[in-house]
Amino acid sequence: MEKMRRVLYALISVLLLSIIIPFGSTSKSSGEEVLNANGHKERAIGIEPLDVSKNFKRFTYDSGLNFEYPDAVRGIYVTGNSAGGSRMDSLIDLVDSTELNAMVIDIKEDNGNLTFKPEKGSPYEEMAKPYIDDPHKMLKVLEEKGIYPIARVVVFKDSVLANKRPDLSFKQNGKVWVNGKDEAFVNPFKKEVWEYNVEIAKMAAEIGFQEIQFDYVRFPEGFENRDKELDYTLGDYKDSKKGNVKRRVEAVTDFVAYAREELENYGVDVAVDIFGYAATVEETPGIGQNFSKISENVDVISSMIYPSHWTSHFGIENPDEEPYKLVNEYAELENKLLDGLDNPPVSRPWIQDFEAPWLYDGPVKQYGKSEVEAQIKALKENGINEYLIWNAGNSYTENVDFAL
Template sequence: MGLRIQSGDRRRWATIAAGAAVAVVVVALVAGFALSRSAGEASVADTVAPVLRMTSPEPVRSYRDPVVLRGTTVDAVSVSVGTDTVTPAADGSFELSVPWAPAVEVVAADAAGNLSSVVVVTSFALPRMRAVHVTAHAWSHDGLREAVLDLARAGRIDTVQLDIKDEDGVVGYDSQVPLARESGAAAGIYDAPAALRQLHELGLRVVGRIVAFRDPALASWAWRSGRTDWVVQNPSGQPYSSHYGPIAFTNVGHADVRRYNIDLAVEAARLGFDGVMYDYVRRPDGSLSSMHFAGLAGTPTDAVAGFLAESRYPVHQAGAHLSAAVYGIAATRPDQIAQDIPRMARNVDFVAPMLYPSHWNSGEYGVADPNGQPYDIIFRSLQDFATSTAGTTAQVVPWLQDFSLGVTYGDAEVRAQIDATRDAGIDSYFLWNAATRYHGGGLPAG
């Protein structure tokens, strides 16, 4: 009787004499082979999985970019991620490009069908952003639009923040999200594909801003249509009124309200926005006891963090990075508007604290006159945000002030804030001016 041995790397069968069988089988078993018998003969099957070693992939710079996977293997004839497969080189090395995912499973197979797998966690490298805020109406205005583009042509900005949904709940372009159309929010003020094409041709990135839960358009429509639980209420069951208006805030805990904002974010990402930033991702100002969030399980703070967690993967999968604009005071007073920075930071690529010097009280962070000391208040508040986001992958990219409120702001005041941001170790920032008029002389070129 003879024995057959299957070689896993060559799938070659060899028949040997019975007298040598014992020695061969011993060697085969030590090497990880199993002995089996068939009619009149025995076979040894390869059960040893191939060796698979992966190197950490380079971070992607856009969620639209493929993840390039590299590694080496011993004895594998193929390496796969899903249906994407490559054959290793003679030395066992391989390279495989696959669509982005937060983690991918790489599988190596040998000729006998044995498998090894490694889960590779991917990462994202946030690009540098020197951005200015642009409203939908400003983009549709030739003079304001060209002034922004001139800043880009001069090398003073590399990113434009263009509004998707504003403080009135108006969606600036002709959104196809059903609720935006049904509620009358889609206004068609500007042509989003054309705007994105023009900005991208200039080499600019575009971050779309969605004012999330301050949404008078949706709140009014929901209340009129009997969807009262979509609206933040007072204890008597009427819409919660604030200095933003008699019916301004939607219910952060309501699934349909959350879904609407996520649908807008995903649509924008698919259109080509490079990033999506949620603003007013919070509860209204005021005493929590004066507000009622119908159906809310947990606290508004839980709901805000949960909303970002719910948003993250759909937005990334659609191709955009995700961020949240937050109050400057949130680093030290998280419960005041339900913005817990460490929890929020776990679910965004960056947090964007609004550090406008005019908004701080005298003495905050030991700064006697924050509005008159823009460098000092920016530098010191950024240190707190660095601490609050430590241990997460989120970066901090501040909103800086380019408007006058109490103190006249010009080139020097804008540059002081940018210098403070740089000295705090951050090379990105967003400038805010509601009228979309900026002091280009305060912006460093290059």
């Protein structure tokens, strides 16, 4: 009887909603998505707090594009500038003519700018740079080539939003705090920041991207040394009895879980980039990353395991000079962690195709065909068949055997 009563209440609720919010309605309120008379979605999103209680579950979104998940994703990083410029042709040729099959394309880049212009009147319009003239058209080309598209969304490193809304950032002496690279971050404790970024991810999904890769899902590096000297709010975490480290881990993990839930109806996978060293500790003291907790809330985990970014943690004196050994050691460690999870994500690490001159006083270790292949080989020997290749300038080594 109780079960029948619940079913009856659910049917009545659906009927009432259909009366209150008829199909084709053009009325909008903050945070809601509606269909206009032509069947197109409209969203009233500001960078004011959104009332998430007004978000209703809806049908799975169909972008009109059709991509198949590759046998194993093997991709390269592409900036918005490259994606919207003449270099895109050569990058497409690289992927199309090799065993590569995917591109990670900036949709929200490191400064906080969108890399394309959203529709006129969008609250994100002034945060956008017109690098990519027509992102849907770009994805149509990738569809024809069978290249799997992944949207990179940089989350908490965001100088644009921090300067526009200092209340969402960290302040010092009344001004927005910046790190040694003159970069500002926004506050992971603020759920308004979560919503702001997830709405961008939804736009990327609507354009046709098959996966959303969130990067900089963390507090600023070294935050454990400055958390007491910066001014910021703890938001909904102000009453938490946990210490500062665990509170940061909780906020970062909660964001990832929130993003995945919000994107559930868009038919996209959710990925997170994470520091490689996060796998070597229970939880990072400053940046708020816990490898296992983040992994439990994503479809894909992408550890940044560039040999140049490691110290001698694995007993390798100069990791940049021994890419195979470094990646092999890391892969063994990561496999043990993922094996301990009930539902482990796909492992798809970022590997290195660039030089690290800051490590050397003399000649710099060059990264070319053998170094890139050494990393791929080490991953594959540990059962990790997916990977992404990073080069900030999008200049990738030629003649690499990407399917070792």
